[in-house]
Amino acid sequence: MKRRYILIAAAGIAILGCLFFWARGPGATGRGGSTTKAKPPATAVFLIVVDTLRADRLSCYGYGAHRTVNIDRLADRGVTFDRLQSAASWTTPSMGAMLTSLFPTQLGLVEIPARPGETFEWRQKRGQRSHVLPARTRTLGMVLHDAGFYTGGFVNQPALNFATCYRLGFDDWYWPVGPNQIEKYDPTQRFTPQEWPSTRYADVSDWGLVGQFDGWLEQHGGEERLFAWIHLLTPHRPYEPAEKYAPAPVDGVTEKPTASQRYDGEVRAIDDMIGKIVGSIERHVGWDRSLIVFTSDHGEALGEHGMTEHGHSLHREVVHIPLIVVSPSLSAGERMDRLVSAVDLFPTILALTGESARAPSDIVGTSLIPLIDKDAHRMLYMEGMLYGSTERAIVDQGYKLLYDQQGDVCSLFDLTADPEETVDLATQQTQRAAMMCAKAQEIYGTLLEDHWKRRARAGQEGVESDEDRQRAMEALRSLGYVDD
Numbered sequence: 001m002k003r004r005y006i007l008i009a010a011a012g013i014a015i016l017g018c019l020f021f022w023a024r025g026p027g028a029t030g031r032g033g034s035t036t037k038a039k040p041p042a043t044a045v046f047l048i049v050v051d052t053l054r055a056d057r058l059s060c061y062g063y064g065a066h067r068t069v070n071i072d073r074l075a076d077r078g079v080t081f082d083r084l085q086s087a088a089s090w091t092t093p094s095m096g097a098m099l100t101s102l103f104p105t106q107l108g109l110v111e112i113p114a115r116p117g118e119t120f121e122w123r124q125k126r127g128q129r130s131h132v133l134p135a136r137t138r139t140l141g142m143v144l145h146d147a148g149f150y151t152g153g154f155v156n157q158p159a160l161n162f163a164t165c166y167r168l169g170f171d172d173w174y175w176p177v178g179p180n181q182i183e184k185y186d187p188t189q190r191f192t193p194q195e196w197p198s199t200r201y202a203d204v205s206d207w208g209l210v211g212q213f214d215g216w217l218e219q220h221g222g223e224e225r226l227f228a229w230i231h232l233l234t235p236h237r238p239y240e241p242a243e244k245y246a247p248a249p250v251d252g253v254t255e256k257p258t259a260s261q262r263y264d265g266e267v268r269a270i271d272d273m274i275g276k277i278v279g280s281i282e283r284h285v286g287w288d289r290s291l292i293v294f295t296s297d298h299g300e301a302l303g304e305h306g307m308t309e310h311g312h313s314l315h316r317e318v319v320h321i322p323l324i325v326v327s328p329s330l331s332a333g334e335r336m337d338r339l340v341s342a343v344d345l346f347p348t349i350l351a352l353t354g355e356s357a358r359a360p361s362d363i364v365g366t367s368l369i370p371l372i373d374k375d376a377h378r379m380l381y382m383e384g385m386l387y388g389s390t391e392r393a394i395v396d397q398g399y400k401l402l403y404d405q406q407g408d409v410c411s412l413f414d415l416t417a418d419p420e421e422t423v424d425l426a427t428q429q430t431q432r433a434a435m436m437c438a439k440a441q442e443i444y445g446t447l448l449e450d451h452w453k454r455r456a457r458a459g460q461e462g463v464e465s466d467e468d469r470q471r472a473m474e475a476l477r478s479l480g481y482v483d484d
């Protein structure tokens with residue numbers, strides 16, 4: 001057993017090297033040509049994340065049932081990436097990965113065995129899942145703050161608000177502390193669970209944050225360097241859109257709307273919020289120096305593959321999220337169909353602000369700038385499960401493999417012929433499935449090894465306190481992720 005472990009570890013080191021290679025390697029193939037214009041780097045950065053937003057419910061991604069005019073306008077101004085995949089299937093690991101350019105297992109944001117060689121048993125290990133980033137982890141906020149950016153967080157997501165690490169690097173932090181009540185975070189204030197907002201009021205809180213953001217920009221829009229992260233929660237369940245956005249009656253008859261129709265209502269509300277946010281940026285900062293990155297943390301199953309919500313699947317409906325990048329140095333109305341990962345956003349933002357040299361040396365993502373389709377053979381990796389699922393996924397050479405570690409089951413999909421991932425080819429293409437399955441396990445082993453090293457390096461600093469754990473669990477409970 002020990003010998004086998006050493007072999008896996010050795011293979012793992014080589015694979016991590018490969019991961020870095022595919023992340024950073026050159027080799028332009030396919031559609032080429034940079035559209036980057038010779039302009040000074042952006043000095044005002046706006047990361048807009050809409051929780052639980054599927055790319056395919058936006059009209060700029062081809063949705064026909066409604067028009068998301070404000071998001072479409074943003075797409076007209078910048079570059080739309082057609083195939084961004086989240087690194088994980090739910091908020092905490094996904095945002096941890098986006099903001100650090102490291103995978104959730106490296107960060108310990110997924111359930112993992114406590115020690116090498118230990119059997120994974122999710123029910124026993126559930127309490128061992130961390131909700132905070134390991135000590136010494138560098139986030140986007142910290143790096144930009146160190147680069148002289150004045151930083152503001154506007155975050156309506158309990159799972160992120162109550163894990164202190166996400167706030168590090170922010171000069172100002174605004175959050176909802178109750179329905180229709182936004183407050184500026186005060187580090188001396190005590191945490192009171194009763195004040196946590198419910199997802200039922202997500203849209204009200206989001207509108208409050210949008211208003212707060214406008215006021216903040218009015219005050220700070222003239223800062224030489226500026227960074228804001230806005231995280232909105234409206235499309236998260238229970239999908240109760242305000243009347244203005246509710247599904248319209250069909251032929252004058254009001255049917256009970258489906259979950260999918262109600263979800264669309266929330267997306268329409270978000271579109272209006274994006275219009276307000278962009279209006280604030282236009283008014284107080286202007287386009288000449290603004291970098292806007294519009295994205296999500298994960299999608300949402302609305303019946304596909306017999307599932308609802310997120311956290312338990314890495315199928316397309318849960319991991320295909322939008323990405324629109326508007327920058328003075330990028331051409332307007334461009335589309336990129338290359339396969340990209342949310343771990344790429346951190347280095348991309350640093351590249352567009354002229355701060356690539358500040359990227360931590362161990363990140364796994366790659367800058368999407370210049371805009372060339374250089375990764376035709378790039379392999380993507382995803383993970384991060386809830387509800388006891390231990391699924392991981394890799395996408396390689398047009399195929400997607402889902403591996404459920406717990407049941408030791410693989411599913412294989414041909415993304416070219418079957419983008420909806422409906423026909424499992426694992427029993428037909430057994431050799432491909434076995435190879436990709438082994439690869440998924442090897443990558444996971446490598447990331448796990450890296451996590452233990454990080455934890456050892458951080459020592460006691462990396463161990464979350466009981467209070468941190470309690471806060472995070474309460475936050476997840478408020479979102480409905482934890483059963484009592």
Ligand SMILES: [Zn+2]
Binds near residue numbers: 051052092297298
């Ligand atoms: Zn989320």
